[in-house]
Amino acid sequence: MEELFTPTKVLILSGALMSIGVYGVLARRNLIVMLMSLEMMLVAVNVVLVLFSRMHASEGMAGHVSQHTYEAAFLGAHTGQIFTLMIMTVAAGEVGVGLAILVALYRSRNSIDVDQARELRL
Amino acid sequence: MGELLTSFLLSAADTAEKSGNVCECPHMAKLALTLVPLLPLLGFVINAFWGKKLTPKASGTLASLSIGAAFVCALIVTGHYVWYANGVAVESYNVSWFTSQLFGKEFDVNLGLRFDHLSVVMALVITGVGTLIHIYSVGYMAHDKGYWRYFAYLNLFCFAMLCLALGDNLVLLFLGWEGVGLCSYLLIGFWYEDEEKAKAGKKAFVVNRIGDLGFLVGMMLLAWHFGTLDTAELTKSAGELAKNTAELTQNQWVFNAACISLFVGAVGKSAQIPLYVWLPDAMAGPTPVSALIHAATMVTAGVYMVCRLSAVYALSTWVLPAIAVVGAATAIFAASIGLVQRDIKKVLAYSTVSQLGYMFMAVGLGAYTFAVFHLMTHAFFKALLFLGSGSVIHSLEHGYGHGNPDSQDLRLMGGLKEKMPVTxxxxxIGGLALSGVPIFAGFFSKDEIILSAWLSELGVGKPVWILGIGAAAMTAFYTARLIALTFFGKFRGPHHVWEHAHESPRTMTVPLVILAIMSVVGGLVNIPHNLAHGADNFAQFLSGTFTTPSFAQSHGEHDHTSAEWGNMLFSVVIAIGMFYAGFKYYSRDGALSRADAKASAGLKPVFTTLLNKYYVDELYEKVIVRPIRIGAQLFFVFIDMLLIDLVFVNGSAFVMGALSHLMRRVQTGVVSFYLYTFSIGAVILLLVLLLW
Structure with missing residues (x-):
């Protein structure tokens, strides 16, 4: 049976998400949209991490019994997935802070257009 | 303080026992020896930190007591050494100072004191004469507001001088050497409000630095070649080396270079040609300081150092004759300047330079014993003369006001015999001793030096003898002139000064009397062969200490009695004759105006040259000081102001400022611009990583 998610397909998905994210961050001036685009980039990374973790899991399990692969067998194979969880947590925190800044920005200048907030310069 | 001292001593004792370095001598002798330099240090600490709260009398008493106690300790050690030690040097508790590597070998330096024949003389002179001068100072400085500072410096000086004289290695000796230089500087410029006096202190310091550099170079050469700076070990290795002719000739240059470098140090400290110029200016300090530092002790440090290293000097070839020539030249040069000086202290200062020349003359001729003998007698009679002149100045200052230079002017003195008989x-007595009149101390020591020159097998022996005799004649003359102008004839100063003049207090006259007694009996410790055979106790006492250079070794094998008698009679006739002539001439009324009239006639060029000290100061000013000043000015303007300040400091700040002015344009404040540059950068980095 042909697999639904071949590595190629998943990488294309991830690349698409990353590109949309980068475009959104660079081209849009609305801070909310920029934050969302940022999240998309993180998701792209997460997807790749999960993919690679899964691809290498079999290697780790079959692994040669040496000090090196011993670690991989128990931890290494899942590192990518654990890392993904970590990134999601941090991303949640980041969004919280980002939204708080956004609210503060809106309160102070009635706008969330980043091109208008350019006081940070000489 | 006491606790600190005790714990220090205990730890010192502990270290000594642990290292197994316990010598035969009993703890009492060791303790006494350790206390000799530490007691003045204790006095210094107390006076320096709490002296301001003490009364002048308490401060002075404390200082005198600490040095007096050091004298007692020195006597105890001397007694032990002379009667019980059988010639084995007494060593103090030994503490390691620092350890290092020198050319792959261990190089240890200890804080240890060693007490041998030479130290007996030095320690007793320093503490003995030092005590008398401290006591004298209590009277002399009673009205000075800086009394506690004065006594603190004086005690610190004694500590440094004792380190110099008792230290068992050259590093400790050098510590003392620099310490006495510092105290000399501090005490010359004691009345620092007077710019002239502060300048005199500075001059002494700078001139001494030149010598100190030579000393350091010599010390490093010795450390390099011998691998040790312990004086006893140096003497031992040098003695072994003297037998090894091949190695000696191969390394001849090292010994010559080391000896001449060390002698440069001695020239600076002991005021010989060409570095003597600081000593006459040093008379700006209080008079007891001139007596202690610039006559009795510090200036003899150079003589002591050469004597201490006699074994090393025996390895050199031309250095000792050179020392003899420098000494003899200095003796006659300074004596001739002393003939016409008008300041009572200046006369004595040049006399000191001249007498130090005699000591170096003896050292250079290999007659170390007589150099040390003259060092000792000179300490007595020159300290006496300085303290006497201080007594005169002190008395005249009541009329002239404190610090008035008129109170030191011989032209304004005279007839003071009536007012101050003891002084x-x-x-x-001091003058007769200095002139070398028989019975008095100076006669015995100076006569031996002149005799050594006559008997010397060196080529320079006879010229040195002539210079020595000439200097002796001048010495007798200027001493008689000084005494006649001060105490005899009629008083030439203002009337109210005469009214106020009076004999000095007991604290000042008692040291004078003691020193006068020493100036008489001090010479009797070494009566020459021809007068009493075998009575040259002092020479016998010291004879084992020094390594006699090869050219002086045959000395004493032949019978020199006739030469001794001839020399003695000759120098006695000259001393008494010149003293009588000088005294007769200058004790008559109007002698000075007649002398001036005569000088303005035929002898004018000679007279003015002498009065201006051969224009040496002016020459140094033109040839050395001014070029250095101009060079310093050039460096200041071009190197310091232009290169360092303008180019380096302000220049680098300007460049950075200009750069940051350019760079800050990047900070637009537009977030999307930052993001663009960020992503472009990321892309470039990725490309680099992929394609490289």
Whole structure:
């Protein structure tokens, strides 16, 4: 049976998400949209991490019994997935802070257009 | 303080026992020896930190007591050494100072004191004469507001001088050497409000630095070649080396270079040609300081150092004759300047330079014993003369006001015999001793030096003898002139000064009397062969200490009695004759105006040259000081102001400022611009990583 998610397909998905994210961050001036685009980039990374973790899991399990692969067998194979969880947590925190800044920005200048907030310069 | 001292001593004792370095001598002798330099240090600490709260009398008493106690300790050690130690040097508790590597070998330096024949003389002179001068100072400085500072410095000086004289290695000796230089500087510029005096202190310091550099170079050469700076070990290795002719000739240059470098140090400290110029200016300090530092002790440090290293000097070839020539030249040069000086202290200062020349003359001729003998007698009679002149100045200052230079001017003195009989007669004794009149101390020591020159097998022996005799004649003359102008004839100063002049207090006259007694009996410790055979106790006492250079070794094998008698009679006739002539001439009324009239006639060029000290100061000013000043000015303007300040400091700040002015344009404040540059950068980095 042909697999639904071949590595190629998943990488294309991830690349698409990353590109949309980068475009959104660079081209849009609305801070909310920029934050969302940022999240998309993180998701792209997460997807790749999960993919690679899964691809290498079999290697780790079959692994040669040496000090090196011993670690991989128990931890290494899942590192990518654990890392993904970590990134999601941090991303949640980041969004919280980002939204708080956004609210503060809106309160102070009635706008969330980043091109208008350019006081940070000489 | 006491606790600190005790714990220090205990730890010192502990270290000594642990290292297994316990010598035979009992703890009492060791303790006494350790206390000799530490007691003045204790006095210094107390006076320096709490002296301001003490009364002048308490401060002075404390200082005198600490040095007096050091004298007692020195006597105890001497007694032990002379009667019980059988010639084995007494060593103090030994503490390691620092350890390092020198050319792959261990190089240890200890804080240890060693007490041998030479130290007996030095320690007793320093603490003995030092005590008398401290006591004298209590009277002399009673009205000075800086009394506690004065006594603190004086005690610190004694500590440094004792380190110099008792230290068992050259590093400790050098510590003392620099310490006495510092105290000399501090005490010359004691009345620092007077710019002239502060400048005199600075001059002494700078001139001494030149010598100190030579000393350091010599010390490093010795450390390099011998691998140790312990004086006893140096003497031992040098003695072994003297037998090894091949190695000696191969390394001849090292010994010559080391010896001449060390002698440069001695020239600076002991005021010989060409570095003597600081000593006459050093008379700006209080008079007891001139007596202690610039006559009795510090200036003899150079002589002591060469004597201490006699074994090393025996390895050199031309250095000792050179020292003899420098000494003899200095003796006659300074004596001739002393003939016409008008300041009572300046006369004595040049006399000191001249007498130090005699000591170096003896050292250079290999007659170390007589150099040390003259060092000792000179300490007595020159300290006496200085203290006497201080007594005169002190008395005249009541009329002239404190610090008035008129109170030191011989032209404004005269007839003071009536007012201050004790000062007068003690100074007469000191003067006779300085002139070398028989019975008095100076006669015995100076006569031996002149005789050594006559008997020397060196080529320079006879010229040195002639210079020595000439200097002796001048010495007798200027001493008689000084005494006649001060105490005899009629008083030439203002009337109210005469009214106020009076004999000095007991604290000042008692040291004078003691020193006068020493100036008489001090010479009797070494009566020459021809007068009493075998009575040259002092020479016998010291004879084992020094390594006699090869050219002087045959000395004493032949019978020199006739030469001794001839020399003695000759120098006695000259001393008494010149003293009588000088005294007769200058004790008559109007002698000075007649001398001036005569000088303005035929002898004018000679007279003015002498009065201006051969224009040496002016020459140094033109040839050395001014070029250095101009060079310093050039460096200041071009190197410091232009290169460092303008180019380096302000220049680099300007460049950075200009750069940041350019760079800050990047900070637009537009977030999307930052993001663009960020992503472009990321892309470039990725490309680099992929394609490289």
């Amino acid at each position: 007068c007669w003690t100074m007469v």
